[in-house]
Amino acid sequence: MAVLGIDIGGTKTIVAVADDGGRIIGQTRIDTPRDQGTAVVLTEIESALRRLMDETHTSQVQAIGIGCGGPLDRERGAILTAPNLPGWENLPLVDHFARAFGAPAYLDNDVTLAALGEACEGAGRGVDHFAYFNIGTGIGGGIIIDGRVYRGCGNAGEFGHQVILPDGPPCLCGRHGCLESLASGTSIARIARQLVILCPDSLILRLAGDGESISAAHVAQAAREDDPVAMNIMSETGTYLGLGVANVISVLNPRKVILGGGVITGAGDLLLDAIRETVRERAMPPLADDVEIVPAALGDQAGLIGAVYLAEMGNG
Amino acid sequence: MAVLGIDIGGTKTIVAVADDGGRIIGQTRIDTPRDQGTAVVLTEIESALRRLMDETHTSQVQAIGIGCGGPLDRERGAILTAPNLPGWENLPLVDHFARAFGAPAYLDNDVTLAALGEACEGAGRGVDHFAYFNIGTGIGGGIIIDGRVYRGCGNAGEFGHQVILPDGPPCLCGRHGCLESLASGTSIARIARQLVILCPDSLILRLAGDGESISAAHVAQAAREDDPVAMNIMSETGTYLGLGVANVISVLNPRKVILGGGVITGAGDLLLDAIRETVRERAMPPLADDVEIVPAALGDQAGLIGAVYLAEMGNG
Numbered sequence A, B: 001m002a003v004l005g006i007d008i009g010g011t012k013t014i015v016a017v018a019d020d021g022g023r024i025i026g027q028t029r030i031d032t033p034r035d036q037g038t039a040v041v042l043t044e045i046e047s048a049l050r051r052l053m054d055e056t057h058t059s060q061v062q063a064i065g066i067g068c069g070g071p072l073d074r075e076r077g078a079i080l081t082a083p084n085l086p087g088w089e090n091l092p093l094v095d096h097f098a099r100a101f102g103a104p105a106y107l108d109n110d111v112t113l114a115a116l117g118e119a120c121e122g123a124g125r126g127v128d129h130f131a132y133f134n135i136g137t138g139i140g141g142g143i144i145i146d147g148r149v150y151r152g153c154g155n156a157g158e159f160g161h162q163v164i165l166p167d168g169p170p171c172l173c174g175r176h177g178c179l180e181s182l183a184s185g186t187s188i189a190r191i192a193r194q195l196v197i198l199c200p201d202s203l204i205l206r207l208a209g210d211g212e213s214i215s216a217a218h219v220a221q222a223a224r225e226d227d228p229v230a231m232n233i234m235s236e237t238g239t240y241l242g243l244g245v246a247n248v249i250s251v252l253n254p255r256k257v258i259l260g261g262g263v264i265t266g267a268g269d270l271l272l273d274a275i276r277e278t279v280r281e282r283a284m285p286p287l288a289d290d291v292e293i294v295p296a297a298l299g300d301q302a303g304l305i306g307a308v309y310l311a312e313m314g315n316g
Helices: A038-055 A093-101 A110-121 A179-183 A185-198 A203-208 A216-224 A228-252 A262-267 A269-282 A285-290 A299-313 B038-055 B093-101 B110-121 B179-183 B185-198 B203-208 B216-224 B228-252 B262-267 B269-282 B285-290 B299-313
Strands: A002-008 A012-019 A024-031 A061-068 A105-109 A129-135 A139-145 A148-150 A256-260 A292-295 B002-008 B012-019 B024-031 B061-068 B105-109 B129-135 B139-145 B148-150 B256-260 B292-295
Touching (some): A002 A038, A002 A093, A002 A299, A012 A299, A024 A038, A024 A299, A038 A093, A061 A110, A105 A110, A105 A299, A110 A129, A110 A148, A110 A256, A110 A299, A129 A228, A139 A179, A139 A228, A185 A203, A185 A228, A185 A262, A203 A216, A216 A262, A228 A256, A228 A269, A228 A285, A228 B228, A256 A262, A269 A292, B002 B024, B002 B038, B002 B093, B002 B110, B012 B038, B012 B299, B024 B299, B061 B093, B105 B110, B110 B129, B110 B256, B110 B299, B139 B228, B179 B228, B185 B203, B185 B216, B185 B262, B203 B228, B216 B228, B216 B262, B228 B256, B228 B285, B256 B262, B262 B269, B269 B292
Parallel strands (some): A061 A105, A129 A256, A256 A292, B061 B105, B256 B292
Antiparallel strands (some): A139 A148, B129 B139, B139 B148
């Protein structure tokens, strides 16, 4: 008996087969065929899993865990809308995979599952309560209390949509001044594209080739090579992230804050130091002293590992 | 057998005797002799309880629950510092009352206990998870999950010290731009004192007599009587409170937000409407739709009722 894990991202999807102890015995990564319609997406994920089952000599599936972005209806097992996956409205992921593999399937938010993955095998192991920030294209979060996911009414941990600057820039969510509008990978790239017009000598532009191609990764690389424009952007980003982290600390008083996602991986200590400094300055002393702010341990495997745990725990 | 409840405030202290079913059978209110040294405070609270025990024919005490403001060390049962009670450093409340009445005593934050009180007998009854805001002289909070207090490392729910305006006014906590610095009773009175200098015709000034005497209650009363300066202050206060509530909703996705404390009691719908409107505008739709924002039900009894429950539950 085996369990299947599926972590669906906007550009890549990772699928895995795990043994009944939850150990991943095979995994593969495919491009998410996001522009080819939802039927193609479901078929390609299913095919990738069947190939993987063949390779790992797996015939029977015990349960399936699925992670995906966007507001979900967990009870119906469907994506409601996925900002990064246009057209994926009301996609019944759970029904499809449950029927395809003849086993119960469970769906959860990909960042929530990354938090669960970090709780089970990563930087949150043995930590009774922590907050997990995923800082990538957008900013998501997850809350673990007593080793379990805290969901509130279903979508707790929307750390990216706390308001940090009441009169701040517009956010993709339709509001403005959200943390995501100020400090996500998308926001880092947007600010850099504006600044290189004024500072065309910036290393950022040389790394990216042209303004349109600038990504958060170029800004992080330029900052590591001491480019002043890039260092400025990263410092401001770190300050905003620090304010968001400080506010979550004021609410939850967690033992740890774990920071994951592409922007953190790319920028490393540059951002971590700025975040820690802002938290020291802006969070109340007993709460600021209680918390350890650490990078995530599992990289882009966290969501997949969380999906496997979700399958094992049956909606945990 | 009976349990004792003690709710120590900066100006008033309420004590109660409850039967072994948790029903309060007698209570009394004394001035907190905050300026006469801690020995006097402890003695007067003890005397009030002994008189109450006589009146209710109570001879044996099963447990004691104590609520007090300020960062606490719950394990040691002591107040660390209480901003509203100068000189109360390291006051061993638990030891004192446990010895005095020969029963185990338990200490918790007064706002946390008000949240527990609302959970057991007030607006949070039967609600699986909610956030409680206390908006008075300062702004505190409490979090209830599955009917129990969520404490994090001990001081979760510091809603008043989330940063709402990064460049905002100084806060008593030593930082700046905290919700408490923008929307507490203290802040309402401070803003009114400044504005009546520019607008000496404001009803606020007539109600208070002179600028120095202005309190949040005067501003609320003037706003109810359509004084434009007061209405402006209340509207801005409501917007800031709404931002704070929206941010807590983004983190916790609670079923309810319960609003208590003197400022809410005094201003009623004036503030509630502004808070609800801001939440609709600034919190993400699925989370904003999940939550009901309601006034607290127990008034200034919430903390006392929570203290009795704390005693019954033995540290809850």
